Amino acid sequence: MGSDSHHQDGVGVPDELDRLWTPHRMAYISGANKPADGTPGECPFCRVPGLDDEEGLVVHRGEVSFVVLNLYPYSPGHLMVCPYRHVADYTELTEEELLEVARFTQRAMAVVRSVSGAHGFNIGMNQGAIAGAGIAAHLHQHVVPRWAGDQNFMPIIGRTKTLPQLMDETRRLLAKAWG
Template sequence: MTDPELVGQDGIGIPDALQRLWTPHRMAYIKGQDKPDGDDPPGCPFCRLPSLDDEQALIVARGETVYAVLNLYPYNPGHLMVVPYRHVADYPDLTADETRELAEFTQHAMGVVRAVSAAHGFNIGINQGVIAGAGIAAHLHQHLVPRWGGDANFMPVIGHTKVLPQLLGETRDLLAGAWGKRSTTAD
């Protein structure tokens, strides 16, 4: 129920000293849109993405057993994930080839993101299972989040808002363009 004292005549709210950055695209994430039901591949976004055009799917690069894709709900600009094509949930269940290429793609992605955005560091990791925070636990994916000195400023801490200075499609184009310009071996 809405507090009538907090709602203006227009139904939007009463003026206050706070500024707001609207991010309506986040509602799909909050509501769990496109999350798979159970452990089956039908409906899994990570299984569906490779069948789409790279630009539409935000795929940065494709390998033999894995691909790199921008996170639709990034923590920082350039936040991408390395995802096996095969629908597999548990890291120990990856094949030797998948494990190798996942590591090589992660190393290569670090070099690409550094070249494009001068990232100072990275958070890299896999949230293994729902209890560990995996949003899509049924399909393993490794996050690569670029970091810069001072990137955790007052906006997310006080304002609970993340500022992303570039559209995802533009970020994908930059990273995809730089991907092929770097050596395919570990950087």
């Protein structure tokens, strides 16, 4: 088979996309740091509050919840708001937890917007493994900043995917802006 056969079946044909490798996402894909059985002792969201802010990527701590950078971000400044209590379902939150998670989500948007000029946000939580929750045993609200032309158009039009800032620098900037 000559080189022409490779072009016919797509093998060896460049797709003209630039590659910016993000190997930190592979740990997420392979299941690193995910609790095996949902017990608090194996849960990263239960472990993080016991770490110092820098090591745990904690941006802010409240009375019943905390804000942490996503270790495997979809975009720079991707935060998660988590109750300290190991609880899986949104309907199980106490009134105090519900209020603080909502307030911290609102504040996270304002802080990320002030630091990075985000144009919009995806906010939400996946309830249960079947709904896409990577760590279903401990509820966490995602706050994902978005910019015009970021994830949707960069890979298609710009042929590039970028995460332009190191995690510790992002955490430091957000924690400082949080006040």
